[in-house]
Amino acid sequence: MKEIANLHYFLGRGRAETTRWMLAVNQIEFKNIPIETPSMLAAIKSSGKLPFDQIPLLEIDGRNLSQSSAMVRYLARRGKFYPDDPKEAVWCDMIAGAVADFAEAAMQAAFQSTKEKATSDLIERFTKFGPRFEQRLIDNGSGFSVGNNLTFADVLLAESLNSYLDWIPDILQETPRVSALYQRVINTPGISNYLKSDQRYPVADDRYIIDVARVLKRYLPAHMDRPDRFV
Ligand SMILES: N[C@@H](CCC(=O)N[C@@H](CS)C(=O)NCC(=O)O)C(=O)O
Incomplete structure (x- = not known):
């Protein structure tokens, strides 16, 4: 029977989204398993599958993977989106680090x-x-950010740009090469299919913020009504 990867996370993009894009570029079928209540979170924490007590959790190839950056790199190696040449690999890592800093603003938006x-x-x-x-x-000079082929650095960059574009649709006007790379990545068959699929969550809104705070029993942002309602 064909194995389907399971991705456990909240009902939204968040810190699981880079993994979804990497599953998609690899054309690996996966299912989102949403964690929607505090008891679901408690159950997964007591399952022994979370080495650091954190989600997302990716169940794939008979393993339980934790930490989104490790999932991304596992999927990059698995699908040959991580160059063998150490000089190219380190460029991917540098870009991935910069993209993580860049993406944080979109995550917080x-x-x-x-x-x-x-x-x-x-x-x-x-x-x-x-x-x-x-x-x-x-x-x-190749149209990709490292070497002559698509790497996970390009996928991570495109994923973060996708969130920026949700907020500011013309943000890539002054950066034509970034814009072209973005188009190239979202038009790869795996990613283009994923973006149209049921596994793709909408852009984060108040409902998502409230869902996450409810599951984590955390404060809501101070500007929201009754920010302490789940604490
Ligand atoms: N660096 C981790 C961050 C994971 C993380 O912060 N997970 C949060 C949800 S977004 C979590 O599990 N919180 C519950 C807890 O720590 O008890 C990753 O990227 O996977």
Whole structure:
């Protein structure tokens, strides 16, 4: 029987989304297993499958994988999206690190008190990193950010850009090479199918923020009604 990977996380993109894009580029069939209540979180924590007591959890190839960056790299190696050449591999790692810093603003956007604040944070972060990503593509010269082929660095960059574009649709106007790479990645068959599939969650909104706080029994952002309602 064909194995389907299981990805356990909240009912949304969050820290599981990079793994979903890497599963998609590998054309690995997967199922989202949403954690929707505190008791579901407690159950998965007591299952022995979470070495660090954190989600996401990816069940694949008979293993329980923790830490999204490890999942991404496992899937990159598995699908040959991680170069063998150490000099190229380290470029992928450097770009992946920069993308993680860049992506954090997008991850936090839905938690901001107003759309204006979210947008201005994103623009500030893009102003810092966008021209650097563009320069990297100029220097590498192949249309990809490392070597001559698609790597996980490109997939991570495209995933983070996708979130920026949800908020600011014209943000790639001044960075044509980044824009072209983005189009190239989202048009690869696996990712293009994933983005149209039932496994793709919508952009994070108040409902998602409330869901996560309820499951974690945490405070909501201070601007929301009754921020202590789940604590
Ligand atoms: N670096 C980790 C972060 C994981 C993380 O922070 N998970 C949170 C949810 S987004 C969690 O499991 N919180 C529950 C807990 O720590 O008890 C990754 O990227 O996988």
